[in-house]
Amino acid sequence: MTSPKRTERVTLKDVARVAGVSDISVSRVMRRAPNISDGLRDKVIQAANDLGYTPNRLAGALKTANSNLVAVVVPSMSNEVFPEVLDGIDSVLSANGLSAVLGISKYDPDREVEAVRELLAWSPMGLILTGLNASAAVTRMVEAQGIPVVQIMDTDGTAIQSAVGISHSAAGAAAADFLLDRGYGAPGYVGAWGERPARSRIRREAFAARLAERGAPLQGYKILPGQSSAPLGAEALASLLSEHPGLDSVFFANDDLAVGALFHCMANGIRVPQDLALLGFNGIAIGSATPTKLTSISTQRFRMGVEAAKLLIDNDPDSPKTVDLGFSFTDGASV
Amino acid sequence: MTSPKRTERVTLKDVARVAGVSDISVSRVMRRAPNISDGLRDKVIQAANDLGYTPNRLAGALKTANSNLVAVVVPSMSNEVFPEVLDGIDSVLSANGLSAVLGISKYDPDREVEAVRELLAWSPMGLILTGLNASAAVTRMVEAQGIPVVQIMDTDGTAIQSAVGISHSAAGAAAADFLLDRGYGAPGYVGAWGERPARSRIRREAFAARLAERGAPLQGYKILPGQSSAPLGAEALASLLSEHPGLDSVFFANDDLAVGALFHCMANGIRVPQDLALLGFNGIAIGSATPTKLTSISTQRFRMGVEAAKLLIDNDPDSPKTVDLGFSFTDGASV
DNA sequence: CTGAAAGCGCTAACAC
């Protein structure tokens, strides 16, 4: 029995030899370059198929100094926000023959810098970053590389180039208006993760500012250090209520927390919204299945990914764009 | 004002010139090759920092014919399973200076083939695939490339090389035993996505087979075409119960469906588990926050990613491994 | 310990 010897890579040269044409002709056919005769194309395709040739992108990218890769750095995979954004990004990239190289920063600026450095080494054709607060090191690196950059999630702040997201300060203010307009006068707030994403802090501050402005200041808030989850939401609400029993409504940093809080209310005889109104953020699917549907501020995460990828592909270096995707209040019964 | 001219890439040659050493010495320092004098290293590091040099991985990988990339193909991002696996993968990769290039197949074998072809063009050092049912085209391509492959999720079946996952047939049988041992005699089943992941079908079939074996055959099941979600779980349960009112228990393809079903019960006065027992699959966080905690079969998704990445890195081509991570029943109050 | 030469696989730029 012959040992399964590791096959040598089939190169463009091999195809050229078999097809009886020059290297560059093979290259042109593979890249669908213009001005190729049908005869030549057929010979090349035939030979390539016979040999099982697959182009080596490494070589092509080295030569042209630009790859079909897009570097994507997100902070986390632990709630459905970023996976959905990634899904949106990939849907556009794959339709355009591009692939995503992924970096996960864990909300750590140093890790973000490392991830960007690592990913830029592949000469990606573009970079998608999360948030507008990129460190100086990141900004310097991408400028040196001279590639398009799109920052997702936020629009409050200054983008390196383009951005797709929402205004979290607008969302925070809108949450305040929403609750006050419905007659709630003693609102609280619950967050998590120690507010590591700056945008959640911005949202809370805008929420508090608008409440104060309208004469119904934030009664109390609880930011737990742990990662957002339903159990943590229940815990945070219990803790918040013990310190501030007079609250009539609570705005949450996200729906995971809000759903957990809703469960806490159900388990403890707190009627929602009569005794306590709950307002979520993100509008994820589960909120519409709970016995009391969660009222929430919906964001478009898949679409955010789609728009970010499009912006990268259609990039016009001279006119960076900021796309505000906005948000909307979902129907629910928890407010 | 000078126009912000796109800076030329700083190459290793530039560093060598500034440091007054040869190209190869810079290369050696950057790669931390052995046998470098401190003096030389210092000069090189100094020059590299001054110039803001970052290595071009494209060139290095082209030369060595192996990159620091790992190709990862998953079917979906729309539930928390694969994001958690990816998180686990990335945690190991980033600790080893590797990056993931991502492909999303949407459970479509053709897309999977395309994604693999696309990703292999980058000469990744390894490939992580989802499921054991890779198409012949995929198998051929990875064998031609001669790189390590790890398949995740399943262990029932034949791996190309190595695999990390669980036995879904064992899980299905265990679910049957679990319900029967607790005295339920009229079980049903709910799935979704038209059972596109083959492993969910395997689980259901093993569930039904064990039930039949023990004389309490599956009373009825409902596989909805839509993507799994809590709302769909509620809908599926309602539909299943209308066709099979006598059920005393239901096993779900995943916790998203089960949680939705739980909500349906709460909203419709169906007492869980007295009137109907619910058994989930995956053991996601939200199930432990619901007023009635969900009883579920827990899997280790992050760890699956970790083990897969480790297997790839420590690959021994001569002894492929299959790692069964097993599953466990979580405490809950829904059975 | 350091350097010189050669070439990875592909593609711009220029011939013809």
Add this chain to the structure above:
DNA sequence: GTGTTAGCGCTTTCAG
């Protein structure tokens, strides 16, 4: 339309 030449930026020989 097709081919020739040269070289992308790095690293593997092989010298010294």
